[in-house]
Amino acid sequence: xxxxxxxxxxxxxxxxxxxxxxxxxxxxxxxxxxxxxxxxxxxxxxxxxxxxxxxxxxxxxxxxxxxxxxxxxxxxxxxxxxxxxxxxxxxxxxxxxxxxxxxxxxxxxxxxxxxxxxxxxxxxxxxxxxxxxxxxxxxxxxxxxxxxxxxxxxxxxxxxxxxxxxxxxxxxxxxxxxxxxxxxxxxxxxxxxxxxxxxxxxxxxxxxxxxxxxxxxxxxxxxxxxxxx
Amino acid sequence: xxxxxxxxxxxxxxxxxxxxxxxxxxxxxxxxxxxxxxxxxxxxxxxxxxxxxxxxxxxxxxxxxxxxxxxxxxxxxxxxxxxxxxxxxxxxxxxxxxxxxxxxxxxxxxxxxxxxxxxxxxxxxxxxxxxxxxxxxxxxxxxxxxxxxxxxxxxxxxxxxxxxxxxxxxxxxxxxxxxxxxxxxxxxxxxxxxxxxxxxxxxxxxxxxxxxxxxxxxxxxxxxxxxxxxxxxxxxxxxxxxxxxxxxxxxxxxxxxxxxxxxxxxxxxxxxxxxxxxxxxxxxxxxxxxxxxxxxxxxxxxxxxxxxxxxxxxxxxxxxxxxxxxxxxxxxxxxxxxxxxxxxxxxxxxxxxxxxxxxxxxxxxxxxxxxxxxxxxxxxxxxxxxxxxxxxxxxxxxxxxxxxxxxxxxxxxxxxxxxxxxxxxxxxxxxxxxxxxxxxxxxxxxxxxxxxxxxxxxxxxxxxxxxxxxxxxxxxxxxxxxxxxxxxxxxxxxxxxxxxxxxxxxxxxxxxxxxxxxxxxxxxxxxxxxxxxxxxxxxxxxxxxxxxxxxxxxxxxxxxxxxxxxxxxxxxxxxxxxxxxxxxxxxxxxxxxxxxxxxxxxxxxxxxxxxxxxxxxxxxx
Numbered sequence: 001x002x003x004x005x006x007x008x009x010x011x012x013x014x015x016x017x018x019x020x021x022x023x024x025x026x027x028x029x030x031x032x033x034x035x036x037x038x039x040x041x042x043x044x045x046x047x048x049x050x051x052x053x054x055x056x057x058x059x060x061x062x063x064x065x066x067x068x069x070x071x072x073x074x075x076x077x078x079x080x081x082x083x084x085x086x087x088x089x090x091x092x093x094x095x096x097x098x099x100x101x102x103x104x105x106x107x108x109x110x111x112x113x114x115x116x117x118x119x120x121x122x123x124x125x126x127x128x129x130x131x132x133x134x135x136x137x138x139x140x141x142x143x144x145x146x147x148x149x150x151x152x153x154x155x156x157x158x159x160x161x162x163x164x165x166x167x168x169x170x171x172x173x174x175x176x177x178x179x180x181x182x183x184x185x186x187x188x189x190x191x192x193x194x195x196x197x198x199x200x201x202x203x204x205x206x207x208x209x210x211x212x213x214x215x216x217x218x219x220x221x222x223x224x225x226x227x228x229x
Numbered sequence: 230x231x232x233x234x235x236x237x238x239x240x241x242x243x244x245x246x247x248x249x250x251x252x253x254x255x256x257x258x259x260x261x262x263x264x265x266x267x268x269x270x271x272x273x274x275x276x277x278x279x280x281x282x283x284x285x286x287x288x289x290x291x292x293x294x295x296x297x298x299x300x301x302x303x304x305x306x307x308x309x310x311x312x313x314x315x316x317x318x319x320x321x322x323x324x325x326x327x328x329x330x331x332x333x334x335x336x337x338x339x340x341x342x343x344x345x346x347x348x349x350x351x352x353x354x355x356x357x358x359x360x361x362x363x364x365x366x367x368x369x370x371x372x373x374x375x376x377x378x379x380x381x382x383x384x385x386x387x388x389x390x391x392x393x394x395x396x397x398x399x400x401x402x403x404x405x406x407x408x409x410x411x412x413x414x415x416x417x418x419x420x421x422x423x424x425x426x427x428x429x430x431x432x433x434x435x436x437x438x439x440x441x442x443x444x445x446x447x448x449x450x451x452x453x454x455x456x457x458x459x460x461x462x463x464x465x466x467x468x469x470x471x472x473x474x475x476x477x478x479x480x481x482x483x484x485x486x487x488x489x490x491x492x493x494x495x496x497x498x499x500x501x502x503x504x505x506x507x508x509x510x511x512x513x514x515x516x517x518x519x520x521x522x523x524x525x526x527x528x529x530x531x532x533x534x535x536x537x538x539x540x541x542x543x544x545x546x547x548x549x550x551x552x553x554x555x556x557x558x559x560x561x562x563x564x565x566x567x568x569x570x571x572x573x574x575x576x577x578x579x580x581x582x583x584x585x586x587x588x589x590x591x592x593x594x595x596x597x598x599x600x601x602x603x604x605x606x607x608x609x610x611x612x613x614x615x616x617x618x619x620x621x622x623x624x625x626x627x628x629x630x631x632x633x634x635x636x637x638x639x640x641x642x643x644x645x646x647x648x649x650x651x652x653x654x655x656x657x658x659x660x661x662x663x664x665x666x667x668x669x670x671x672x673x674x675x676x677x678x679x680x681x682x683x684x685x686x687x688x689x690x691x692x693x694x695x696x697x698x699x700x701x702x703x704x705x706x707x708x709x710x711x712x713x714x715x716x717x718x719x720x721x722x723x724x725x726x727x728x729x730x731x732x733x734x735x736x737x738x739x740x741x742x743x744x745x746x747x748x749x750x751x752x753x754x755x756x757x758x759x760x761x762x763x764x765x766x767x768x769x770x771x772x773x774x775x776x777x778x779x780x781x782x783x784x785x786x787x788x789x790x791x792x793x794x795x796x797x798x799x800x801x802x803x804x805x806x807x808x809x810x811x812x813x814x815x816x817x818x819x820x821x822x823x824x825x826x827x828x829x830x831x832x833x834x835x836x837x838x839x840x841x842x843x844x845x846x847x848x849x850x
Binding site for chain 1: 442445446449450453757758760761762763764765766767768769843844845848
């Protein structure tokens with residue numbers, strides 16, 4: 001297997017948060033391998049380190065120890081500008097709390113990651129329209145995030161994460177704050193994306209999403225285990 | 230936890246914000262203290278116009294100038310002080326809401342945060358009066374070291390105390406307002422960003438710009454912070470008005486007043502007279518910045534008269550048009566009442582009184598004077614008319630309406646036809662026709678000559694040439710290059726105006742800190758958004774880009790308003806008949822550009838600091 005087929009490769013990954021008088025070990029000795037097109041679900045109790053793991057894979061946070069390679073790039077030692085460009089082109093991130101830019105409209109929120117990559121304006125407009133139509137948000141394109149429901153905001157977050165058509169999608173608790181009906185729509189979106197062959201890592205407890213997984217892992221006390229264990 | 234320990238710990242944890250508030254408020258207090266003490270020291274009580282070292286004409290420019298600067302500095306100080314304290318407390322509204330939501334009683338919450346205001350305002354005022362007083366003492370010491378006697382006024386403790394309490398009370402009131410406002414609303418509202426810092430969730434003015442996202446984010450954020458944005462624009466507008474009045478007004482007034490002195494003393498003029506008269510004349514010219522001429526000096530001593538031979542020799546050497554022979558003497562002159570006619574009723578009205586004053590009376594030949602005074606009215610028509618032109622101080626002190634009155638010198642009456650700005654004898658001077666004065670004095674000789682030398686030629690050579698002629702005639706006579714005395718006068722004026730121009734820069738420094746405080750506030754509110762932008766692929770420089778656009782918008786708005794108001798105030802109110810050269814305009818533009826650039830660069834500091842932070846630190850709530 002070539003290294004590019006391994007989308008994510010983590011070995012002996014550790015993360016400790018230090019304060020002046022205490023240390024909190026969030027991840028300990030985590031080994032992980034995700035291949036192209038795989039759907040991985042990370043489970044675990046609240047505070048078990050799921051978000052931290054996603055942040056490290058996404059280059060938002062850095063590990064205290066160990067090695068993390070994404071698309072063959074060792075992210076731990078990379079400069080902030082490289083990481084920014086890397087996230088923009090390779091990774092789509094759907095945050096637990098949606099994290100939309102409140103000063104931008106729905107369509108602007110979806111479009112701005114494409115602007116960072118300096119894509120042509122007509123292409124940006126077309127791609128934004130297409131994504132919003134696919135996710136049933138076209139009517140809401142000129143609204144601001146605070147004018148949307150939680151489910152709508154989550155779908156905008158998906159649209160933004162897909163804007164640059166990244167090969168890796170990181171999704172943090174996508175149904176955690178949503179009602180059952182809205183959650184179902186999110187599950188359908190993930191199913192479609194899996195069908196398109198995207199590599200997806202989802203941190204969740206949702207049984208329906210677990211059903212989509214090719215690989216399931218569980219985080220407990222900072223240690224990563226196979227779901228069956 | 231006691232109120233004091235909570236407040237002290239809280240202030241220490243927020244070091245940057247605390248330091249910003251204290252520094253900007255302290256600078257506002259310092260510039261006010263310095264201005265008031267300094268203006269008093271150089272002899273100008275703000276409300277009194279004609280007293281002190283300068284002539285009344287200079288005071289007419291200087292006093293309103295100082296008064297306007299004082300008003301603007303007080304307004305700027307009040308606005309800056311209140312803005313910073315208000316901002317500091319506005320940032321805490323969310324915490325106040327959280328404490329209330331957790332069950333902390335209103336009075337305890339108020340106590341905690343009001344103690345913070347109390348500490349910050351007290352420290353700022355104390356540091357401010359200390360800096361202002363030290364700056365004043367430093368200026369005074371410097372003045373004394375270069376021989377300018379402007380430090381006779383004792384240290385005015387009351388001014389310092391009044392400024393301290395004014396700012397202290399103002400700071401407390403402005404700081405208490407947001408705390409009281411927050412304590413009045415329900416906790417859930419106080420926690421919401423729509424209440425704190427006046428954040429509006431819905432933008433009524435939809436931005437349709439197709440420019441880059443950074444511009445849209447910058448503009449929309451300013452619109453959302455409408456209340457704080459308006460406050461900072463008002464605050465900076467006042468400061469830029471002050472800076473414009475200080476810099477543009479200072480430079481124009483400097484040029485204008487220097488022009489008056491040069492015209493009155495005479496450019497490239499050399500004085501020839503008996504060495505005693507020379508010494509007295511120099512003292513009289515320096516009276517307006519140094520003082521010390523003898524009132525009992527007898528100018529009409531036989532030994533001081535200039536012989537016809539010497540006059541003729543100098544005339545043949547330099548041409549009669551370059552020779553300005555004068556007869557100067559000190560005597561008591563008297564005001565004569567004037568009469569004015571009422572327009573419709575034809576009733577007459579008596580003007581003036583019967584005041585008298587000792588002044589310098591100078592006989593000159595009209596049409597041959599080297600001086601070209603800045604005049605109100607006109608100069609003497611010819612040798613044979615009983616007319617006089619009085620100095621600005623004499624005109625202001627001894628007459629009610631000089632131009633409709635007369636003046637008596639040695640039982641002879643002269644019509645006052647003009648008022649001139651003249652530094653000699655501190656403006657207590659009267660010019661009369663030489664021939665008439667000689668007749669009154671029963672003397673036919675002048676006692677001093679001014680000679681205009683060629684500015685393009687060799688100055689030393691010309692002075693030596695005159696000296697050789699003079700010494701050959703009378704060894705008791707001296708030759709004095711008046712340019713030296715003129716330079717001293719100009720140096721004094723230059724020092725005064727440059728000191729005045731220093732004041733707005735202290736306020737500008739305070740305003741720059743204010744802007745930094747505002748930027749920190751808006752960045753704090755946009756913190757998570759910046760985190761999101763970076764998390765989805767924006768480079769760290771995007772933060773600097775957004776903040777720089779916001780600062781630029783705020784600064785340009787304030788700059789436009791401030792510079793416009795400042796220019797109007799300077800040209801229409803402060804300096805009448807200003808002397809404005811291309812060089813002056815360039816100087817003003819340069820200084821104002823520097824002020825703008827410095828403020829802008831300062832405002833970027835929080836953004837640069839923020840951009841260097843790790844992404845996780847920014848995204849953490």
